[in-house]
Amino acid sequence: MEIAEFEQWLFTEGKAAKTIESYVNDVKGFQSYLQEKLKDVPVLSRFSFVRYKEHLMKEDYTVSTINKKINSLKVYNDFLRTKEIVCESFIQLKRDRIKIASGSEDNVDALSDEQVEQLLFYVENRNKVSTRNKLIVYLLLYTGVRVSELVGIKIVDIDFLTNQLTVIGKGGKRREIGLRQDP
Structure with a gap:
């Protein structure tokens, strides 16, 4: 009943469906760990949280996965506090998230300058690339929008007077992006 x-x-x-699914699955994983390993421990305590975090680290989960699960449990802790099931925050993200050593972040593949030049040269060929697809390439290259934001753009999202594009990002957050004008 508590999970529901x-x-x-x-x-x-107002959380997105995928976010809800992720949080719920993470909390279910935590609860099954509690039932399996710490049979008589209450739902969430500092002790049970620390043991679970140690378990995740021993099981060689990636840092980003462990931090995602910690974040889910922090939200769950907030829920339990609003329902007065627990009376304190057992998880502080600043203290409990695993820090990634500088320089050890996952490498991100990016296009080289030469690859960007080739792509731009290709999209200029009107016989091969439609205006719509050319616009998609330019928006992705020059604005930093996510693909999920890109697919939601409508003509009304562009303010031609100020050259601003408004996109709806993760979590329904609105952000404005300046659009440059070529001479």
């Missing part, structure tokens, strides 16, 4: 209530609370908080 948590799910409903996330929905009323």
Whole structure:
């Protein structure tokens, strides 16, 4: 019953469906760990959280996966506090998230200058590339929008007077992006 209530609370908080699914699955994983390993420990405590975090590290989960699970449990902790099931925050993200050593972040593949030149040269060929697809390439290259943001852009999202593009990002957040004008 508690998980269903948590799910409903996330929905009323305006969380996206995928976010809700992720949080719920992470909390279910935590609860099954509690039942399996720490049979008589309450739902969430500092002790159970620390043991679970140690378990995740021993199981060689990636840092980003562990931090995602910690974040989910922090939101769950907030839910339990609003329902007065627990009376304190057992998880502080600044203290509990695993720090990534500088320089050890995942490498991100980016196009080289030469590859960008080749792509731009290719999209200029009107016989091969439609205006729509050319626009998609330019928006991705020059604005930094996510693909999920790109597919939601409508003509009304462009302010031609100020050269601003408004996109709806993750979590329904609106952001404005300046558009440059070629001479």
